[in-house]
Amino acid sequence: MPLDDQTLSKLLRLKRHEQPPPGYFEDFLKEYQYRQRAELLRRPAWRIALDRWEAFTEGLTLARFTYGTASVAVLCLAGALTYNMLEHPGSSVRTSAVTLAQSATVGKPAQVMQVATATQFEEGSRGSSLTPQIRIPDALLNQPTVTGSQHPRYILDARPVSYDPPFDF
Amino acid sequence: MTEEPAPNEDARLVARTQSGDPTAFDALVVKYSPRLYGLVYNMTSNHEDTNDLLQDVFAKAYRSITGFRGNSAFYTWIHSIAVNMTINFLKKRGRRVHMSLDDMDAGIEKDKEFIELTSGSDPVREADLGELQQRLNEAMMKLSYDHRAVVTMFDIQGIPHAEIAKILGISEGTVRSRLFYAHRQLQNYLEEFH
Numbered sequence: 001m002p003l004d005d006q007t008l009s010k011l012l013r014l015k016r017h018e019q020p021p022p023g024y025f026e027d028f029l030k031e032y033q034y035r036q037r038a039e040l041l042r043r044p045a046w047r048i049a050l051d052r053w054e055a056f057t058e059g060l061t062l063a064r065f066t067y068g069t070a071s072v073a074v075l076c077l078a079g080a081l082t083y084n085m086l087e088h089p090g091s092s093v094r095t096s097a098v099t100l101a102q103s104a105t106v107g108k109p110a111q112v113m114q115v116a117t118a119t120q121f122e123e124g125s126r127g128s129s130l131t132p133q134i135r136i137p138d139a140l141l142n143q144p145t146v147t148g149s150q151h152p153r154y155i156l157d158a159r160p161v162s163y164d165p166p167f168d169f
Numbered sequence: 170m171t172e173e174p175a176p177n178e179d180a181r182l183v184a185r186t187q188s189g190d191p192t193a194f195d196a197l198v199v200k201y202s203p204r205l206y207g208l209v210y211n212m213t214s215n216h217e218d219t220n221d222l223l224q225d226v227f228a229k230a231y232r233s234i235t236g237f238r239g240n241s242a243f244y245t246w247i248h249s250i251a252v253n254m255t256i257n258f259l260k261k262r263g264r265r266v267h268m269s270l271d272d273m274d275a276g277i278e279k280d281k282e283f284i285e286l287t288s289g290s291d292p293v294r295e296a297d298l299g300e301l302q303q304r305l306n307e308a309m310m311k312l313s314y315d316h317r318a319v320v321t322m323f324d325i326q327g328i329p330h331a332e333i334a335k336i337l338g339i340s341e342g343t344v345r346s347r348l349f350y351a352h353r354q355l356q357n358y359l360e361e362f363h
Contacts (some may be wrong), residue, residue, distance in 0.1 A: 003359050004356075005352060005356075007357070010282040011301070011305060012324035013324065014301075014305075015325050016207065016325060016326075017273045018211075018270060018271040020210075020216060021271075025202055025206075026200070027201050036231070052232070054233075055232055087249075093350065135329045155221070
């Protein structure tokens with residue numbers, strides 16, 4: 001017949017009375033301090049540094065590590081963008097203008113432009129048509145850079161201003 | 170029942186240690202060495218091994234204390250280090266068990282439970298005290314390391330289930346389950362006393 005739970009618990013509790021020799025705990029601290037000093041002298045500096053690093057990373061959970069990495073990544077991205085904007089202040093505006101210009105020209109079925117300079121009109125009047133039509137290659141239309149130093153731009157719009165003849169002689 | 174120490178006092182000592190005052194850690198060593206001795210000793214049943222392990226436990230705790238962020242009580246943290254290091258030691262030691270038992274202190278003669286067990290019609294009254302101690306420790310050594318840790322903390326040291334769960338990082342249900350199976354095994358090993 002086995003021991004009942006109560007008797008077993010009482011027996012186990014008696015083990016509390018198993019104690020080290022008197023004075024053991026008083027000497028324990030001295031021995032600890034002695035060992036600690038000896039260990040510090042014996043251990044190389046890199047080993048101590050490694051222990052410190054292990055102790056630091058021991059408490060880091062995966063979630064904290066993930067959040068930390070994500071935060072660092074966001075900060076790096078923000079820093080890179082800020083640096084880029086400070087280094088090239090007009091770049092973002094120009095890029096937007098280029099994008100707009102390209103989007104305005106894309107999708108027009110026929111790149112037929114009406115050019116209405118006086119010279120061209122005279123040349124056109126000698127020909128068969130009063131409103132000369134010039135086909136402009138797409139590559140030219142897609143060139144986005146327009147600066148003040150260049151010649152005036154005569155490409156007005158893909159849509160004709162008027163379908164009436166400009167002059168009636 | 171083991172009295173849990175005031176966490177504020179421990180927190181102050183830990184903070185002082187972290188700020189570079191080694192005497193504060195000495196105070197923690199003095200405070201915790203008796204209870205950690207009981208924990209390690211009852212898991213190893215060897216005084217010399219317990220002494221060495223306990224020194225290593227405090228050395229590791231001191232090295233790691235900068236990383237202690239106070240998410241748990243120092244009491245829980247240091248117990249957790251002690252249990253893990255003892256289980257690792259026992260795994261390395263394997264089956265080479267050499268018992269080196271401490272003597273029973275004089276206080277046992279006045280212990281109510283001892284008097285109850287050794288008087289009247291109790292089955293252990295005839296048993297020699299030394300033999301009883303030997304049999305108990307042999308029975309403990311037959312338990313698995315995890316079961317031994319739970320029995321040591323609950324039955325011998327009087328640590329509550331919830332605290333054991335925190336120390337071992339398991340649920341309270343698992344603690345109770347391990348205790349149940351450990352008690353069944355111990356009852357079978359010790360049934361000759363009945």
